Amino acid sequence: MKPLGYGRAVAQPLRQLAHRFAFGALVVGSVGLMIATRFDVVPVTDLRTAIADASTPALELFSRPVASLTGLTDRIGTLTDLAAENARLTEQNERLRHWEQVALRLAAENTALRRQLGVVPDPEQRFLSARILADTGGPFVRTLLISAGARDGMARDGIAVTSAGLVGRVIQVGETSSRLLLLSDLNSRVPVTVETPDGAAQRAILAGDNSPRPALAYLPPHVMPEVGARVVTSGEGGIFPPGLAVGRVISVEEGQIRVEPFVDWRRLDFVRILLGTELHPEGAPEVSPALPVAPAPARSQ
Secondary structure, rough: OOOHHHHHHHHHHHHEEEEEEEHHHHHHHHHHHHHHHHOOHHHHHHHHHHHHHHHHHHHHHHHHHHHHHHHHHHHHHHHHHHHHHHHHHHHHHHHHHHHHHHHHHHHHHHHHHHHHHOOOOHHHHHEEEEEEEEOOOOOOOOOEEEEEOOOHHOOOOEEEEEOEEEEEEEEOOOOOOEEEEEEEOOOEEEEEEEEOOOEEEEEEEEEEEOOOOOOOEEEOOOOOOOOOOEEEEEOOOOOOOOOOOEEEEEEEOOOOEEEEEEEHHHHHEEEEEEEEOOOHHHHHHOOOOOOOOOOOOOOOO
């Protein structure tokens, strides 16, 4: 019978030999699996698929609590955001209701005064809406292609606007599309008025220079508007209607005045094209009868 120490003496070298070659065997096995996977060896692919199928129920079981917790967290965050948004919109709605009442009162007052004075009503503005198809500009041009042309009633020098303000004007009209020249283009010149510190409105020209913020030109040297002053179209030249919102003065540096347009060029999807005016005589107020003129007293001879 062999002594007990004999088995230990034999097992020790075998264990050391296994430890020595285990790392190499794992590396060779990993490389072999990578090669087999790369070349889609059928047995390896089937084995991987079987392992994935077998582990799917366990993965789903463990992922459900995590997904539920994530969904609960998202819902809590959404409810918090909705509460804040609701409070903000409620406050804004109250302010808008106040200004709605003010606007209605002023509109009624304006209508009454116009009727008393026999003012001819403003001509009705014709317009059409179009989608922005493409930004066809480049380093030296700032233009947009829109989805309305001659067959839709488009005309050259139509004025493009949005709810925010002035965008530009139509410079080319095709059968089904047209091209807009933006305010920022080097060739754009728009007659405007700008608020001055004394409350007056000073006339100037908004000159594009291919930058996002066009400059004000032809202002008198002694006139220097403040930052934040509002800029609107003046109507001079007969192309741009008066009173269209353009932007605000953003900087006054070294005599150069820059304007930040109200329109965000990056978020333009649709524009409204103003196509001129039509006056409807039937809508004009009745002319007040002339007051009788008293006869002049006779001169004594």
